[in-house]
Amino acid sequence: MATLLLKKVWESVSNRSSISNSNSQRRHRSSHDDSSSSSFSSSIGAFDQIPSDILMQILRLLGPKEAAKMSVVCKLWKSLVSDDRLWIFFLQNRQDQHDSFDSIIFAETYLRSGAPLQALSGQLTEFSMMGIYGQRMLVPGSVIIDGGSGYCKFGWSKYACPSGRSATFLEFGNIESPMYSRLRQFFATIYSSRMQVKPSSQPVVLSIPICHYDDTEAAKASRRQLKEAIYTTLFDMNVPAVCAINQAILALYAARRTSGIVVNIGFQVTSIVPILNGKVMRKVGVEVVGLGALKLTGFLRELMQKNNLNFESLYTVRTLKENLCYVAADYEAELCKDTKASFKSGEGWFTLSKERFQTGEILFQPQIAGVRAMGLPQAVALCMDHCHAAELTGDDTWFKTIVLSGGTACLPGLAGRLEKELHELCSPSLSSGITVVPPPYGTDTAWFGAKFISNLSTFPRNWCMTKKQFRRKSRANLIW
Numbered sequence: 001m002a003t004l005l006l007k008k009v010w011e012s013v014s015n016r017s018s019i020s021n022s023n024s025q026r027r028h029r030s031s032h033d034d035s036s037s038s039s040f041s042s043s044i045g046a047f048d049q050i051p052s053d054i055l056m057q058i059l060r061l062l063g064p065k066e067a068a069k070m071s072v073v074c075k076l077w078k079s080l081v082s083d084d085r086l087w088i089f090f091l092q093n094r095q096d097q098h099d100s101f102d103s104i105i106f107a108e109t110y111l112r113s114g115a116p117l118q119a120l121s122g123q124l125t126e127f128s129m130m131g132i133y134g135q136r137m138l139v140p141g142s143v144i145i146d147g148g149s150g151y152c153k154f155g156w157s158k159y160a161c162p163s164g165r166s167a168t169f170l171e172f173g174n175i176e177s178p179m180y181s182r183l184r185q186f187f188a189t190i191y192s193s194r195m196q197v198k199p200s201s202q203p204v205v206l207s208i209p210i211c212h213y214d215d216t217e218a219a220k221a222s223r224r225q226l227k228e229a230i231y232t233t234l235f236d237m238n239v240p241a242v243c244a245i246n247q248a249i250l251a252l253y254a255a256r257r258t259s260g261i262v263v264n265i266g267f268q269v270t271s272i273v274p275i276l277n278g279k280v281m282r283k284v285g286v287e288v289v290g291l292g293a294l295k296l297t298g299f300l301r302e303l304m305q306k307n308n309l310n311f312e313s314l315y316t317v318r319t320l321k322e323n324l325c326y327v328a329a330d331y332e333a334e335l336c337k338d339t340k341a342s343f344k345s346g347e348g349w350f351t352l353s354k355e356r357f358q359t360g361e362i363l364f365q366p367q368i369a370g371v372r373a374m375g376l377p378q379a380v381a382l383c384m385d386h387c388h389a390a391e392l393t394g395d396d397t398w399f400k401t402i403v404l405s406g407g408t409a410c411l412p413g414l415a416g417r418l419e420k421e422l423h424e425l426c427s428p429s430l431s432s433g434i435t436v437v438p439p440p441y442g443t444d445t446a447w448f449g450a451k452f453i454s455n456l457s458t459f460p461r462n463w464c465m466t467k468k469q470f471r472r473k474s475r476a477n478l479i480w
């Protein structure tokens, strides 16, 4: 049936092409033919009888390449082909890109302009979906590297997920050597050993760590130095274009937001980062809690030793943490329940009970693990207070979405418990509308934020810096 329809369409197209050819020849011969030319362009011959939704279905079956060709046949086909719904369908069904339609629409609506994000219109209506589809097809593949302080995730922008992960310290080499040579070794290893690609072949999108938290001149200088070192290293390796963005901003984009508070539970510390329109609000203040993934693993190890659960490797403890641990909705109530569960690691079967939720509880009650630090809800509430006091916008909605990121944030129950405690802690005016979003792409959340950017129709133009631009740019522009 489909073949028959396509055959008919093709005949109609050939007919129309020859008619419009002879028509245009006639027009060349005589300039008095306007009426006949307009009647040709608004008719599609035998297909005039077919309802437009069926014609649209035919175009869907033809696929994007052939459908685009149809637009040159006549005005009617052109208007059918330029219908946004057709290209939304093609965008939704692109096999090679793996980006969800919602993420494509978010990115094309809010991130097209590049950083700094332009005042948000929130509208895509001024762009044609056909144009966006065409531009996205032309975007070159890029390498994405999220060099976390514990684990590095790397891969291709056109792939569904990172192609690999490795322990960052292994790639960096001697900690004593200068920053430039450590970065050089890091990138060289990722390019040549891990991904086996030439640095000069494609742009790179890089997540840069949330570090040097303050808004002081010294912190700004350190951030500038790090960013300069990253760009210098990559351009020395002949990478054609570089886009380096803060890890927390990327996590926020992955959650399809441009404003909010990102809570990144990192390898060693947890950072609470307020972001407005894609920019870290350092003036408002980044809160840092001295608790991270390492501490949780260490605490579970202590609990297991105390409870005579014998293991050989710390890797086993980490595996148990990732597979059995969770955050209790109500800690005291959980202590009274039977919470036994078992998991088979490389060393055999292990059964944990209270350890399962006591491990994650240290994020809420750090003193359990002997850590003198604020609990996570208190630190987030403090950040919200600072955002409120700063009066950066007419209302408080921009910081009421809290996006979790980092592997530890994948602990089941964490988002719900944090949201519950924030509602209890904040004043009624602040607490209404607070939403805590679990890491949208688990451990790889920042990597996916980078993927959204690298598949944008305006990439690399609006997001990357070339070597030439880097040389010309003043140092002040490198602060992020």
Ligand SMILES: Nc1ncnc2c1ncn2[C@@H]1O[C@H](COP(=O)(O)OP(=O)(O)OP(=O)(O)O)[C@@H](O)[C@H]1O
Pocket (backbone or CB within 6 Å): 147, 148, 149, 150, 151, 152, 209, 264, 265, 266, 267, 268, 269, 293, 294, 297, 318, 321, 322, 323, 325, 405, 406, 407, 408, 409, 410, 411, 412, 443
């Ligand atoms: N489902 C899970 N539950 C609990 N912990 C997890 C889970 N998945 C991963 N992790 C932990 O997350 C940690 C790694 O997190 P992540 O990859 O975010 O670190 P990172 O990016 O190196 O940190 P940083 O943000 O400091 O750069 C590991 O300790 C791992 O055990």
